[in-house]
Amino acid sequence: MPGRYYCYIAGALLLFVLIAATGTTLSGILNNLDLLAQQLGAQADSAASNIELIAQIKSAISNWTLFSTLLICSLLMLFATPFTVQHYRTLGEIRNTNIRLNNQAATLRATHRTIDNMLEDIIYEKKRTSRTSEINARLAAIINSAEDAIFSLNMAGYITTANEAALRVFGENCEGKLFLNLFPSSAGAKLKTLLMTTAEQNAGSTLDISIEKKKQRIDLSLTISPIHSDQQEIIGFSVIAKDISNTKLEEERFRMAVEAAPNAMIMVNQEGNIVLINSEAESMFGYAKEELVGQSISQLVPPSLRSLHHLYMQNYFEAPDRRDMGRGSNDLQGQRKDGELFPIEVGLTPITVDKENYIISSIIDISERLQQQRALKNLNVELRRKNQEMEQFIYAVSHDLKAPLVTIAGFANRLKNAEDLQLHDDHRHKLDRILANVRSMESLLQDLLHLSRIIKRDLEKAPVDTNATLQHVLDSLEGDIKKSGAVIQVEGTLPQLYAQESLLFQCIQNVISNALKYCKPDVSPVITISAASETGHSGVCIRDNGIGIAEHHQERIFHVFERLNPESAEGSGVGLSIVKTIMEKHSGKIILESTVGQGTSFIMLFPDLKGLP
């Protein structure tokens, strides 16, 4: 039976006693108070009874107080105590339960963590396994599809596995055989030693070997590496046999191409050492091949430039591109064995072979070219000077030649017109001859001056409407055309030309005027003007039906003062030479087509301006 029930019973008993005592006390008080009230009502003054009465009331009240206190206490005992006790007990239980629960939770958490870790491990393991098997599958695929023959050997040197390439090269049934037996006995001994050293030194090694298969030589490069167990013990060997027959062939071809090159060729590795050189380079630098292969390239560089050359070479290896050494500068020099320096031009090509970088330099000795260039430059300067001199000469000569003509004409005229002289007709005729010659001399000089001015002056080119220019020319020659009775035909429209208008006018005028002069005496001249063109050029064709020009004279007619039949035609002989000069100034062409007795065509072609229609 729980303790709290004893408390309840004790409390109830105490409560009952207290209620009884309280009732008794209260009834005592009430009785005493009744007595007091009777005594007070009877007006009986008795001090002693009063005091006794009051004492009785006092003790009744104190009794009541005591009982009330006890009552409250017992009430408290009855209700509070059992609850508090129970409460504490419950609390304790809860705490205990809590602790228990907490302990259990901690255990659970720990367990959870363990399970989590286990799960993670399981997942990781699973992933790893699948990855490993994937990798294994891939590796197997790679090995199987490899171009190179790949074997695995056990420690005894027997083939445990071989890939497809291996089966292809060494036969379908090579698995399980002794690896050394795949090779000729002489090579087998070498291989045996190699396998042993691989095992001893625990490091891979390589060997180039050749076998014969179907009477064909196959060059192989073998790479043998140890295979390790998880405990790092050597459990066998892997052998990769690379077919290098093609590489060898390519190497040979490359060597031959370099050798056959018309330029000196030198191949240098990243350390700056010569690895390949052709005979052109041998003879250019004066060394034998053996003297250079393996040596530093700086041997061929002038001493003053060696450090700079080395630096440039290092930079080139860092950013290699196909270009000229010195990027087109003209001051590169090489040094021959005898110490002589000579100017060179070097083309650089970077190549990479087996991850090794090389430079192939193609070298040209440009001594001769530089000499020619210098000679050409001097010649040009000389030519320009001569040209200037000639222009000055032409101008001075023309002026100085003309001055006496002015005098001759002036005095001849004065004589002819002198009224105080009695001149015969014969005298006048002679004076006229003098004056006519002066005029022809003057026109010749005028043309000569004109020619020198065309040579001297710069062109002022612009698009020209050739049809309009032709019309101006025909207007200017109107008198001559009428006099000769010539028929002028213009076929179609003429193209727009990029030229100096005044000079184009001059060309057309000179050619037409020539055609008018050199016409056949009994046939009325017909001059046809039409468009002409050639790739990148446009121009005008002027055709006549005149006397024509024999082939051996066709070049001569463009020379100054050249007249084929001076007696039959007037003119200075400068006209066509002016036309030629003008065409040359325009970078154009003049083409002459002529048949004696049938006529002549002059075709003048001017370069097109880009974008000019």
Add this chain to the structure above:
Amino acid sequence: MNRSSASILIVEDNPDHAELIEATIRDCEPGIRILNLKNGEEALEHLTLLKSQSAPTPDLIFMDIKMPRMNGIETLIALKQDIYMRDIPVIMLSTSTNESEMRICLKSGAEIYLAKPLQAETFKQQIRPLLEGWSKAHRKNLNQTI
């Protein structure tokens, strides 16, 4: 006006040409005064002297272009920069005529550019009016100054 009182200066290094020019002028203006100088330097010296003496300047100048020491164009430019001489009409005479030379002469203030030889017709038609016109203006100018 009385043209024979006018004076003409010929600047020409070639004596034959000078003689021909003079003869042609005399054919047209028999009484005119003509002075002949050999080059631009001489001409400028002469004109500067006239200026310093406040003497009358020539009424017309014929000037050859190609001359030693100082050529016709240089002389023309110098003349046209001088306030005392710049109004004198200058006729440039060239042995070898060409357009660019003509342009330079006219731009520099020449009145006329002619190819040699000087023709009487040209003188009568182009130069005589010039002589009269300038003389009138010159005289008027002088009167005003007085």
